Amino acid sequence: xxxxxxxxxxxxxxxxxxxxxxxxxxxxxxxxxxxxxxxxxxxxxxxxxxxxxxxxxxxxxxxxxxxxxxxxxxxxxxxxxxxxxxxxxxxxxxxxxxxxxxxxxxxxxxxxxxxxxxxxxxxxxxxxxxxxxxxxxxxxxxxxxxxxxxxxxxxxxxxxxxxxxxxxxxxxxxxxxxxxxxxxxxxxxxxxxxxxxxxxxxxxxxxxxxxxxxxxxxxxxxxxxxxxxxxxxxxxxxxxxxxxxxxxxxxxxxxxxxxxxxxxxxxxxxxxxxxxxxxxxx
Numbered sequence: 001x002x003x004x005x006x007x008x009x010x011x012x013x014x015x016x017x018x019x020x021x022x023x024x025x026x027x028x029x030x031x032x033x034x035x036x037x038x039x040x041x042x043x044x045x046x047x048x049x050x051x052x053x054x055x056x057x058x059x060x061x062x063x064x065x066x067x068x069x070x071x072x073x074x075x076x077x078x079x080x081x082x083x084x085x086x087x088x089x090x091x092x093x094x095x096x097x098x099x100x101x102x103x104x105x106x107x108x109x110x111x112x113x114x115x116x117x118x119x120x121x122x123x124x125x126x127x128x129x130x131x132x133x134x135x136x137x138x139x140x141x142x143x144x145x146x147x148x149x150x151x152x153x154x155x156x157x158x159x160x161x162x163x164x165x166x167x168x169x170x171x172x173x174x175x176x177x178x179x180x181x182x183x184x185x186x187x188x189x190x191x192x193x194x195x196x197x198x199x200x201x202x203x204x205x206x207x208x209x210x211x212x213x214x215x216x217x218x219x220x221x222x223x224x225x226x227x228x229x230x231x232x233x234x235x236x237x238x239x240x241x242x243x244x245x246x247x248x249x250x251x252x253x254x255x256x257x258x259x260x261x262x263x264x265x266x267x268x269x270x271x272x273x274x275x276x277x278x279x280x281x282x
Contacts, residue, residue, distance in 0.1 A: 002059035006050030009088065013049045016086075016125065020045045022178070026169045027133050031249040036139050036256035044081030045132055047125070052087040063201055066091045069128040074136035074145050084128040086121070094197075095120050103193035106280045108227065108234040111189045119186040120194070122179075126166030131158070133165055138258035149258030157263050160210030161251035167191055168248045171241050185237050188244075192224055192235045196280060199273070209271055216270040217250070218243050226276050233280070 023043040030037055059065065067086045071077065095117045103112040138144045147154045167187060174184045195215045201208035218224045223243035225234050254263050273281070 002057040003055065004050075004052065004059050004085070004087075005054040006048075006052050006085070006087065009049045009051065012088070013047055016047045016049065019125070019129065019173075019178075020047065022173060022176070023129065023133070025176075026129075026172060029169070029172045030134060030165065030252060031168070031245045032134075032252045032256060036135055036252065038078070038134075038136065041078050042081040043132075045084060045129065046081075047084045047086065049086045049088050051089045063205075064090055064094075066094055067124050067128050069131040074147075077132060078136060082132050084125065086125060086128070088121070091121050091124060092117060099190070099194055099197055102196050103190075106196050106233055107189065107193055108230070108232045111234050112193070114186050115190045115193060116186060119183055120190050122183075123167060123170065123187050123190060123194075126170055127162045128166075130162040130166035130169060133169070134161060134252045135256040139256045141258065144258060146255040146258060150255065150260055150263050153260060153263040153267065155206035156209040156213070156267070157251055157254055158210075159206045160214050161248070161255065163191070163210065163214060164244055164248040164251055168241075168245045171245070188235045188237060188240050192218075192233060196277075199277070200281065203271060203273070209267065212273065213267060213270040214247060215277065216272070216274065217247050219274075220270070221246070231276075231279055233276075 020043065023045060024039070027037055027039060027041070027043070055064070065087070067084065069082055069084050071082060099120060100115065103115050135146055138146060138149050150157060170179065170184060170187055173179055174181065195211040198207050198211035199215070203209045203212055215224065218240065219226070221239065221243040223236050223240035225236055227234070250266065254266065
């Protein structure tokens with residue numbers, strides 16, 4: 001059981017509500033064949049920005065959640081949509097006391113200096129919105145959910161999918177004029193730093209393992225570079241948009257096909273902490 005008590009910010013919630021109108025276009029823009037898209041699903045997705053006053057039970061673990069997207073039941077999401085709640089004060093606190101200091105430790109200085117809280121907040125929001133995009137059921141098998149098909153590998157792959165799809169969707173929105181290129185570049189840099197924050201949860205935790213597979217895939221594609229002389233990382237801002245879309249495709253197709261074996265092979269290939277990353281974590 002869990003419980004949250006929060007004070008809603010009506011003005012900020014209303015400002016973000018406009019993003020919901022873009023959800024059908026973002027589903028249509030997913031980097032997968034149309035047969036795997038859910039273009040006729042309910043895109044109802046109210047967004048509440050709140051100041052968290054109190055949390056208890058499962059809502060108050062060692063790792064404090066910064067946002068949530070509920071319900072998880074795909075039948076309800078298909079018919080009625082889902083609701084996003086953003087815990088603004090927790091997001092701000094994590095940025096200032098955790099993400100920003102981590103960025104200063106692991107990123108090249110010129111990139112660490114660029115991150116700011118608004119791109120971080122927006123990327124977290126897009127992560128939550130992305131949970132409502134893409135396959136809920138294995139294509140051609142309407143009674144088999146992606147959660148059932150991927151079993152114990154589902155949670156990590158779904159969290160990673162939400163990251164990759166959410167970040168790629170911000171590129172789509174930037175091309176539509178919702179954000180500018182400088183903002184989008186901050187999102188990419190922020191995401192590289194945030195993967196270090198996330199991997200600290202451990203690879204037995206869904207977010208931690210999901211972030212690790214993203215990080216290693218992006219390094220494999222040259223989207224994240226490493227300077228052996230300094231031990232610092234950087235986002236290659238030319239490569240990372242393309243690599244992130246490719247990564248989104250991988251996770252989405254894994255779900256669309258219900259490939260438990262494919263998910264296992266992907267985790268085996270990309271789910272180990274490299275010496276370079278371990279050095280940064282240390």
